[in-house]
Amino acid sequence: xxxxxxxxxxxxxxxxxxxxxxxxxxxxxxxxxxxxxxxxxxxxxxxxxxxxxxxxxxxxxxxxxxxxxxxxxxxxxxxxxxxxxxxxxxxxxxxxxxxxxxxxxxxxxxxxxxxxxxxxxxxxxxxxxxxxxxxxxxxxxxxxxxxxxxxxxxxxxxxxxxxxxxxxxxxxxxxxxxxxxxxxxxxxxxxxxxxxxxxxxxxxxxxxxxxxxxxxxxx
Amino acid sequence: xxxxxxxxxxxxxxxxxxxxxxxxxxxxxxxxxxxxxxxxxxxxxxxxxxxxxxxxxxxxxxxxxxxxxxxxxxxxxxxxxxxxxxxxxxxxxxxxxxxxxxxxxxxxxxxxxxxxxxxxxxxxxxxxxxxxxxxxxxxxxxxxxxxxxxxxxxxxxxxxxxxxxxxxxxxxxxxxxxxxxxxxxxxxxxxxxxxxxxxxxxxxxxxxxxxxxxxxxxx
Numbered sequence: 001x002x003x004x005x006x007x008x009x010x011x012x013x014x015x016x017x018x019x020x021x022x023x024x025x026x027x028x029x030x031x032x033x034x035x036x037x038x039x040x041x042x043x044x045x046x047x048x049x050x051x052x053x054x055x056x057x058x059x060x061x062x063x064x065x066x067x068x069x070x071x072x073x074x075x076x077x078x079x080x081x082x083x084x085x086x087x088x089x090x091x092x093x094x095x096x097x098x099x100x101x102x103x104x105x106x107x108x109x110x111x112x113x114x115x116x117x118x119x120x121x122x123x124x125x126x127x128x129x130x131x132x133x134x135x136x137x138x139x140x141x142x143x144x145x146x147x148x149x150x151x152x153x154x155x156x157x158x159x160x161x162x163x164x165x166x167x168x169x170x171x172x173x174x175x176x177x178x179x180x181x182x183x184x185x186x187x188x189x190x191x192x193x194x195x196x197x198x199x200x201x202x203x204x205x206x207x208x209x210x211x212x213x214x215x216x217x218x219x
Numbered sequence: 220x221x222x223x224x225x226x227x228x229x230x231x232x233x234x235x236x237x238x239x240x241x242x243x244x245x246x247x248x249x250x251x252x253x254x255x256x257x258x259x260x261x262x263x264x265x266x267x268x269x270x271x272x273x274x275x276x277x278x279x280x281x282x283x284x285x286x287x288x289x290x291x292x293x294x295x296x297x298x299x300x301x302x303x304x305x306x307x308x309x310x311x312x313x314x315x316x317x318x319x320x321x322x323x324x325x326x327x328x329x330x331x332x333x334x335x336x337x338x339x340x341x342x343x344x345x346x347x348x349x350x351x352x353x354x355x356x357x358x359x360x361x362x363x364x365x366x367x368x369x370x371x372x373x374x375x376x377x378x379x380x381x382x383x384x385x386x387x388x389x390x391x392x393x394x395x396x397x398x399x400x401x402x403x404x405x406x407x408x409x410x411x412x413x414x415x416x417x418x419x420x421x422x423x424x425x426x427x428x429x430x431x432x433x434x435x436x437x438x
Binding site: 073077083087089098099 | 333335336338339340341342343344345346347350353354357358
């Protein structure tokens with residue numbers, strides 16, 4: 001269970017976001033500029049809300065009323081940002097192992113197989129294609145043993161054929177590892193195909209919530 | 220004093236000064252590039268001061284601080300360390316004069332590193348020190364090295380502060396720059412010209428090295 005109440009003001013933009021999400025795949029859906037990335041940054045601890053409460057699996061990460069603010073490196077939130085941000089001075093192997101955490105990290109071989117990146121281990125990250133980079137970034141986040149995975153438009157920068165190839169990997173993460181995923185997208189089809197819960201965000205406000213088991217996602 | 224010994228003494232002192240100033244300079248550069256703390260502009264001004272003040276004035280300030288009656292010199296004398304008019308004063312003067320160049324160059328390097336990499340390191344569980352050592356510093360390394368080489372080159376040519384705080388004792392504190400002045404003053408023009416050629420060659424090599432590294436940025 002992911003419990004989110006985030007309020008912040010940034011220049012002329014104000015965000016007021018409240019949602020309770022289940023353990024499957026949740027999509028944060030809305031046009032660009034709606035504040036989707038800001039929500040992810042706040043959950044990861046990269047941006048400080050003015051007010052609110054963030055709890056993942058009953059662990060409170062932020063609570064303005066009690067002054068709790070867990071440092072980002074202690075939050076165990078896997079994050080794949082839109083710009084991917086693989087460490088350019090490390091090869092694929094070192095990127096993948098950067099966040100490895102004894103005890104909580106999944107087995108490397110399992111992640112390599114799941115994302116089909118076994119043959120890329122010794123490559124430099126500059127030599128990778130867009131789809132490969134995407135999968136390495138997913139692998140790097142998974143290897144840190146996160147209790148929640150944040151994906152910021154993971155398919156926005158890739159073309160349609162590649163999109164079809166990456167989507168199954170996301171489904172595998174959901175099904176094989178059982179890590180809850182919060183997934184940002186502005187693509188209706190993608191959201192309908194992949195998400196169990198949908199929160200629709202517009203201009204910093206939640207304008208609709210829905211669940212997949214209510215037959216069709218009304219978004 | 221043979222020319223080779225004079226050259227070696229100067230290069231060794233400049234090298235020592237660079238090593239001395241490197242950890243402090245990198246820390247200050249990092250703080251100025253990333254930190255938001257009170258007194259930031261004051262720190263920046265203090266570090267830049269040796270660059271714009273007459274070197275003789277910097278030397279006088281060092282002399283007042285480090286002499287046996289000075290606030291720092293008094294403490295050091297108690298533990299048996301004498302700085303003024305020894306090789307240590309040469310190193311100190313060179314270090315202080317080289318610091319601004321190191322800080323300015325390294326700071327530009329840190330500012331050039333995309334914050335996203337540091338943020339990703341933190342979401343992967345890296346505490347701030349680890350993120351600094353494994354991500355920020357390696358990505359800014361070409362600039363840090365370029366700044367260190369620049370500080371080294373500046374130290375090689377240091378004259379004004381050195382002559383005030385260390386004097387010109389042959390075989391003890393006399394550096395290339397001070398020797399050039401002494402030879403020129405006493406009409407030994409050919410010896411002065413020889414030393415000028417040596418100084419120019421070392422500084423030229425150092426600057427070529429610095430420029431090559433500054434152009435080679437990783438991120």
